[in-house]
Amino acid sequence: MNAIREVRVGGAAPYTIHIGPGLLEDGARLAATVRGRHALLLSDSQVAPLYAARVEAALRAARPELELATHVMPAGERHKTLAGFAAAIEALATLGATRDATVFALGGGVVGDLAGFAAACWMRGVDCVQLPTTLLAMVDSSVGGKTAVDIPQGKNLVGAFHPPRAVLADTTALRTLPARELRAGLAEVVKYGCIRDRDFFAWLEQAHPALLAGDDAALATAIARSCEHKAAIVERDPLEKGERALLNLGHTFGHAIEAEQGYASTDGGALNHGEAVAVGMVLAARLSTRLGLAPEADTARLEALLRACGLPVALPAGLAPEALLARMRLDKKNLAGQLRLVLWRGIGRAEVVPGVDEARVLEVLREG
Incomplete structure (x- = not known):
């Protein structure tokens, strides 16, 4: 198996970017990012059918006691809105997510931005783990903690800085990328x-x-x-x-x-x-x-x-x-x-x- 590369991001909120194949099914590595007993897997209608079940199974195998829910948003930039953000917040509320909850962002930049913003705002900030599935998200939007949604006046005008707890970039996901x-x-x-x-x-x-x-x-x-x-x-x-x-x-x-x-x-x-x-x-x-x-x-x-x-x-x-x-x-x-x-x-x-x-x-x- 190919070695997993790691890139360390330092600063006040340090974290590691993991790069390599099989990371979406690496239950031990996924579970190591979860501090509490609640996790929300947020994905979209294109990515969820491909990978959500794998991530869920890996997490449940590694952490059987974890209270895990999945929220699937419509795919596309036009759904990265305040309404989409509100739906993610409602999913966290329904889960009963506490201050040590984790939001997993499974998808491209749209999912990562919206999930990160929801994590930044729920109880004034819970952990977000980025699971980018596009090349663009792997090299840009999943790293650095810039989260946001769009409004009609412009892109990413409503958001927050919220560094992820970790980034797991599974390169095998690129094989299904158009x-x-x-x-x-x-x-x-x-x-x-x-x-x-x-x-x-x-x-x-x-x-x-x-x-x-x-x-x-x-x-x-x-x-x-x-x-x-x-x-x-x-x-x-x-x-x-x-x-x-x-x-x-x-x-x-x-x-x-x-x-x-x-x-x-x-x-x-x-x-x-x-x-x-x-x-x-x-x-x-x-x-x-x-x-x-x-x-x-x-x-x-x-x-x-x-x-x-x-x-x-x-x-x-x-x-x-x-x-x-x-x-x-x-x-x-x-x-x-x-x-x-x-x-x-x-x-x-x-x-x-x-x-x-x-x-x-x-x-x-x-x-x-």
Whole structure:
């Protein structure tokens, strides 16, 4: 059996990210994260039929006395709402969850965000264990403790910082991941090369065929390397007061795209989160070049890598640049009513740039 890799996240609330195959059926490792006698397994209608029974069986075998309930939410970003949060809170109330309860978040980023927020709020905070089943969640949303739900005005505007008690990233779950979702996760992997690791970016330029083919070793390397970068940043800046904002490269543009599409179903042609971030990173890179911060050749390399990963690099048709800019004004990084964007000085050198001229942003949005 392949060894389980571990990445330690330090700081005031330290925890370990476990990466490897078979973790969703590892009852001893799952049970070791539970401090009390109540646990809520929160999943969605796509993931629960695949993995919920396995997790439940593993937990019950390891902890027969555990009072375990399962709550299944509808799948999709459009259900990451205050109503969905209320339903999760009701499930905790029905369980009679006490202060030492544990919420297991089994699914992608939507499940992880909503379950984490519910855990943060129930009795002012109970444990949350992240069980990510998508590449995107494994390398990004499950790590760092940012939890939230969406409202019509924007993405992730209502939430809390609530670090998980542990993260168990079972790489075998990626075998059932649709190809489009695997590609979406690669956008967040590429992001780490963009913001701080030029060598990793170069490795991705060579390794992306193996990643797209689902090669276990390549995926484990990409996940571990990404988590190591995020862990180091989160440890230094847990509440996003400075450096952690770099993790949002492309996200201000990407979130605006998602919100303007109304978090619509991707079946209807809307971009998913990873695809929106891919477009957002390209727009941020183009803006950086326009502002004289970065060489155009690095933007070309980014576009080429994202295309090779099967990701979009241009705005979808039908989105008004002015409407996207209005969405961007609601971004949480903005200060004193001015845009504050994550841009770069080339591959591996991202930085936060305050007071970005909206006219220049609009130019880039109009070019698409």
